Amino acid sequence: MLIPKYETPSCWKGAFCFAAQDLVNPQSEIAQRYPHLYQVFRARLGSAYAVRNNRPVSLCSHTTFHHGYKGCRSDGDVFQKREWPNAYDRADPVRNATGNRMKHMCSELKDRMDVYGLAGEGTFGSVFLARERDNDNNKPENLQHYAVKVQGHETLLGALQANHCDPPNGPVPENQESLRYIPEEAMIMLFLSESDRFPTLDSVYTHDRFQAIVMSPCVDYNSDRQPSPPGNFSRRFPGFTARYLLTKDHRPLLNADEGRKIATQLFQAMRQLADMNAWHNDISVNNILVDKNLNAQMIDLGDIAFGLDERAFFERNYAYVPFQEYQLSPELAQQITTRFGMSVYADVTHDLRHEVMWKFATIIYGILHGFWPWNEPPKNGDAHPELLDARVFTDPQQILPRRYRIINDPLPIDENLPQDCKDVLQAMFSKNPEDRPTLAELEGYPWFSQWARETQFYERPFSRDFRHACTRRSK
Template sequence: MADDNRNQMFWSREFARLVGVLTSAHLLSAAEHRQLWAHVYTWESSLAALIHDLLQPESLLAAEHPQLHEVLSRRYYASMQARTETEISKCTHEVDGEPRTDSYRYQQSIHYKDSTIRRQGDENVCDTYRASICPNLDDDFVLRGLLGVGTFGVAFLAHKRSDTRPPKQQKLYAIKVETSSTINTDIRKRTSDPSVAPLYYQQPHQFRYIPMEAYLLLLTAGCRRFPMLDSVYSHGKYKATVMEATVPNEVREKNYDPYAETKDWLKKGLQPLDGSSYLLSREKQTGLNEVTVCQIATQLLEATSYLYDMRLCHTDISHVNYLLDDAFNTTLIDLGLIHFGLRDADFQKSHTPYIPNYEKFMTPELATELLKPNYDNTNFSDGTVQIPLRHDVRGLTLWQLGCIIYELLHGFAPWEEPNPDPDIGRLSDWPKGRSAAQQARRMRKIRERRQRVIREELPVSEDLSQDCVDMLRAMFTKDPEERPKLQELLSMPWFGQSSYWVEMDTLEIRRQAATG
């Protein structure tokens, strides 16, 4: 900022200038600025800070990273061209006398509102979010009900008012409403990444800032494994991202009342299907066969590969972050949980996050660390704990994917005891014991499983095909350096076999019909 040419090596020019204004860089030397605003310099590998110039052909960033520029610009322009003249950011209001929420000037505003729903109460916050939707969105869409309530937002199901077809034939959309932020807010709150970035236009000095998740949906529009972005309505302190909905026919065909109170929508709950819908957790059984799991796994791997091509990595592949339709077509969601690395070093982290609810994703290297005596008295029930253990974000993502596949095939997590125990419950239940004695019993089981993760061979069902067994054994290799990378997984015979099996089943049905 104080040295604009220096910062051009790792930031987009528009971002460097904006942050320079917001942090009064002209009043400081480069060394003083870096010391005072050190956390801003951790954004050197943030896609939001780089995307504008990575898309701009003549920029320094595009010249330094030509392959990444080619992939990003090709996908971005294809997405924009498919939209023809359709505007992406559609809220035109100037709320409370402020400039348009998606404007360059508005990025100087500061929002201090708490952004987590759990601290505000579900019913009240859902009412607030519903009432804060942009009037333009209300004019364009009919809300049918609630799809879900997350930690940071509320998702509504809707259709366009212009769609006059019968209700069961209307195209459905998921509208994700969250509190919005600005670049200035992100600077003051010391967030890990900026939450918005400007759309790239060929005309100079034309900016429309949209949420990064919406930006990523634009970049993934060429892959069926992601929701298709329709529009964004950034309205004051709230933003709504509209995307095509993935819901089963049961949800599509439900009667709806667009004028019902939010509390009534909460009671009904229009539940989409995700991977957990087919896991019978109390019985530790799966409701899926290998062919179906192969289809889901192959499509999740396809989504992961599509992100990798843009040097992106989904850091939270869990059962609730992908959706299924009635034919088990898979859609990866929650792209706010994406890690970007301009260089390979950006994927290397000095600490590994440990989350109690994610015990099932335990790796041998993390288990080894947590079994050390210095962690015996650590309270892990309060949320994420950063463990000083180096890891590659990409490798951890593939381990998570392996755990998801294993659980869909078996009904329980890798190395978890297969027999249900009401006292112990699920892996994620261990910090929630009704008494100290029960919690101690659960903790003992957790330690026993961690020992198995470290020492024992992966147990697999005898009913699985050999290709499936080979894939699982490879994905759960003990040594992280020897685990297969993405390209090796893509070449494994098991992935993609579901289409072959379906074709064989179809041929067999036809053969039986012919021989009658």
């Protein structure tokens, strides 16, 4: 049979999961052209392997004999660059069902730990909860717990033939075994191994048509998190996301000091990404976790924008996503003021980093106020529009007035907030993107910079909304 030839497209060579391999090699052209990135990537990779005690990242040792592969591993170079019959279809609802993902999870992973529940599921992945096998009658609370994100495995050649803009996998830099490929999300987590602002990567299991990213758990511990009955992944254990910091009566769950702690930790996370020229392209209240000690983590790193230089972050088209209506910026609102729906594209040349910074600002505003910027104040006891509710997205009576306010009205700020906090919000919500502070400039604002001297212990307040969510989803 004629094997299709694989050649890495030039647009992929600048992607994070391919550039990382060159950025840790001092002899590479990219490392010599971008010495500041070389220093960051090299130092972080060294720290990552030190934390891991040089354990390999990709662990599934199964081999496949599909179409004459002669026992190739699914994460190997040969398998990634050859045609695979019935290639993975990301739109296949049967293959993407959570039960199917669980069924095809690597058996070596299942032998290593017990899956006991589900943290969440979506179009492109399901996050299971698992615990290491108890072989010594240890106390349940002393056993290691994990979050296991299972998604479809697409080879490099499969993605190339499907004309995907981004590579699905990349080579593990300086792997001590043969060349192994892991998802870009796992690669980014590897370079963030020493950060508390992101989940910690444990390993990856690439098994035929599915991949599993094993990481630190994303939910609070409780006594129900144990295999009873074993493998009953239908039990739900939702994580405490930042959306619960806004209550249903549209009041902030946190006071100003508590809100500043969360905001500063999110700033730290963005800074740690930006040091690698990476930006979280899907930053939202649903992708931020908050633990019981009020420590925040950014999750879902599957949509990261990365560039070697400034030009990589300028885009011509803006794809409007209704679920991000609450994060709509003035420059985009001007382009789509009267347009609604799931597929709205605006021809707006913009710096993607400005877009991420605006989303970051809206999250901070929401945490501090309990509602989103430019929401109309409630009248006669009415509630704010719930901009995370899909029923609101196509309601012009609720959305149109707010879009006009975004474009024309000054930002309403709670008068009770500290002045240094007001100064930050006024700057971040400037109508003109060029007038807003950069991430580096934000570090100089006292509201962020003074946090380094904070020693107070914080505890996450009780959330009735979260309690109801846990009760409802565990049934």
